Amino acid sequence: DTGVSQDPRHKITKRGQNVTFRCDPISEHNRLYWYRQTLGQGPEFLTYFQNEAQLEKSRLLSDRFSAERPKGSFSTLEIQRTEQGDSAMYLCASTLLAGEETQYFGPGTRLLVL
Amino acid sequence: GENVEQHPSTLSVQEGDSAVIKCTYSDSASNYFPWYKQELGKRPQLIIDIRSNVGEKKDQRIAVTLNKTAKHFSLHITETQPEDSAVYFCAAESGNTGKLIFGQGTTLQVKP
Numbered sequence: 001d002t003g004v005s006q007d008p009r010h011k012i013t014k015r016g017q018n019v020t021f022r023c024d025p026i027s028e029h030n031r032l033y034w035y036r037q038t039l040g041q042g043p044e045f046l047t048y049f050q051n052e053a054q055l056e057k058s059r060l061l062s063d064r065f066s067a068e069r070p071k072g073s074f075s076t077l078e079i080q081r082t083e084q085g086d087s088a089m090y091l092c093a094s095t096l097l098a099g100e101e102t103q104y105f106g107p108g109t110r111l112l113v114l
Numbered sequence: 115g116e117n118v119e120q121h122p123s124t125l126s127v128q129e130g131d132s133a134v135i136k137c138t139y140s141d142s143a144s145n146y147f148p149w150y151k152q153e154l155g156k157r158p159q160l161i162i163d164i165r166s167n168v169g170e171k172k173d174q175r176i177a178v179t180l181n182k183t184a185k186h187f188s189l190h191i192t193e194t195q196p197e198d199s200a201v202y203f204c205a206a207e208s209g210n211t212g213k214l215i216f217g218q219g220t221t222l223q224v225k226p
Contacts, residue, residue, distance in 0.1 A: 031212055042120075042203045042216030043158065056211055091157070101146045101212055105157040 004106035006092050012112045013082055020078045021109045025094030032075050033103060034067060036060065037089040046090075049075060082113045116141045116208050120217025127194055128225050135220045137204035138186040146207035147180060147187050148214070153200045161202075162189070194224045 005024045013019050025032045031050050035043035046065070047057045051072040061067075064082075069075040079086055089110050093103040117140040127133050139147075145166040150158035164171045164178045164187065171178050175194075180187040191198055201221050205214040 033213060035214075040219070042118075042205075042219050043214070045208075045213045045215070048211065048213055056213065095212060101207060102148070102160060102163065103212070103214060104160070105150075107157045 004092055004094050004104050006090075006106040006109050008109055009107060010110050010112075012114065014114050015082060015084060017082055018078065018080045019082060019111065020076055021090055021111075022074060022076050023092030023094075023106055024074045025092070026096075026104055029094035029096050029104075030072075031095045032069060033093045033095075034075070034077055035091040035093065037091055037108070038087075043091055046077075079111075082111075084113050087111055087113045116206075116215045118204060118206050118215045118217040120204050120220060122220060123218065124221045124223070126223045126225065129194060129196060131194055133191045133194055133198070133222055133224075135189045135202055135204065135222075136186060137188070137206075137217050138184075139206040139215070140185070141206060141208055141215070142185065143209050144206040147178070148205050149178060149189050150203045150205065150216075151200045152203065152219075158203060191222075194222075196224050196226050198222060199224045 007022045033048040034046040037043045047067050049069040052069050064080045067077045089108045091108045092106040095103045120137045148163035151161045152158045162176050164180050175192045177190045201219045203219050204217040
């Protein structure tokens, strides 16, 4: 499979629990982006990596959110002490550097916080 | 801050008619403008994109136009088909980070 993959596809958790999502980008893609999409809205930028370096974080990303890309390949997004307002679809996208701006999206992880 | 406005929010057309969706953006440094189609429960799929060095791009039934001076761009779908029914998002790249600022989406319904 040469596309962007995400795991899990669905997650139901109770308020206050921690959750972690994984994204595997397209092989050799240098940039990896995380977005959040709520029902009826467009995706909102959360953060992005160039190789293993996290270069920008949105103000949407509170200190309960942390993302890593330790070896410049897959990335994880962790949400600590989840709140009901965190319920959303979390999308990952990747792109090749050097002028190739096209972002390819993964299928997303749908999070429901009860 | 960076912003992309998209109109209309819903659009219903008869099969075979044309559909037009319009977006405006605020970041004058934006140089890349993709359009994504998202079906219910699925990932956004790129359908066409345009860079700031061209004013129009066409791919079969889909075309996009860009007016950098006015900071707006539009998606045109001709000879619409029921399978074109989906939510369409425009986006603008912010600065040189590659991050995309998305519009609010347009739900297109093509009636057979």
